[in-house]
Amino acid sequence: MSETTKTTNEEILAEEKAMLEDIAARLSGFARERANLVPLLQMIQERHGYLPPDAINMVAEYLEIASCEVYGVATFYNQFRFTPPGKHQIKICLGTACHVKGGDIILENFERKLEIREGEITPDREFGIDRVACVGCCALAPVATVDESVQGHMAPSKVEGIILGFQIEKEREAREKQKDDAGEK
Numbered sequence: 001m002s003e004t005t006k007t008t009n010e011e012i013l014a015e016e017k018a019m020l021e022d023i024a025a026r027l028s029g030f031a032r033e034r035a036n037l038v039p040l041l042q043m044i045q046e047r048h049g050y051l052p053p054d055a056i057n058m059v060a061e062y063l064e065i066a067s068c069e070v071y072g073v074a075t076f077y078n079q080f081r082f083t084p085p086g087k088h089q090i091k092i093c094l095g096t097a098c099h100v101k102g103g104d105i106i107l108e109n110f111e112r113k114l115e116i117r118e119g120e121i122t123p124d125r126e127f128g129i130d131r132v133a134c135v136g137c138c139a140l141a142p143v144a145t146v147d148e149s150v151q152g153h154m155a156p157s158k159v160e161g162i163i164l165g166f167q168i169e170k171e172r173e174a175r176e177k178q179k180d181d182a183g184e185k
C-alpha cells in the first residue's frame with residue numbers, strides 16, 4: 001500500500017470516528033420519541049452530508065426501533081443520501097436543454113475521467129458525480145455545477161481542465177503540508 005493511500009485510509013477512518021462521536025453527543029438533544037426520527041436523520045444529513053450505516057443503527061438503538069424501520073423511513077425521502085458526498089461534488093444537468101446540447105456526453109466524460117459512475121464517489125472521496133434536472137441556466141447549456149460554481153457551455157476539454165485544476169491544487173497542498181511537517185521536526 002502506498003504512503004498516500006495509507007494516509008488517506010487513516011484520514012477516512014479518523015473522520016468516520018469523529019462523525020460517530022459527534023452524532024452520539026447530539027442524540028441526547030432529542031427526546032426518545034419516534035416522532036423525532038426524521039429530525040434526527042435531518043440533523044445527521046445536514047452535519048455530515050449522508051447517513052452512514054452505523055449512524056442508522058445508533059438512531060435505531062436510541063429510539064428503540066428496528067434499524068430496518070429507520071432505513072425504510074430514510075429511503076422514503078429523497079433528501080437523504082447513504083454514501084458520503086465527494087469533497088468536490090460534480091453535478092451534471094440532464095434537463096431538456098442540457099440533454100439536447102450533449103449533457104449526457106459531459107456526464108460520460110466525467111465518469112470516464114474519474115473512473116466512477118454517477119451516484120458514486122472516488123475511493124479517496126475527492127470527487128462525486130450526480131445527475132440533476134434543470135439548474136435554471138438553460139442559456140448556458142450544457143451545464144455542470146462543481147461545488148458551488150456553475151460551469152456553462154461544458155465541453156470535454158473543460159472536463160479535463162476542471163479535474164486537472166483540482167489535481168494541481170491538491171498537489172500544491174500536499175507539498176505545503178510536507179514543508180510544514182518538515183519544519184516542525
Ligand code: FES
Binds near residue numbers: 095
Ligand atoms: S436544462 Fe440544464 S440548466 Fe436548464
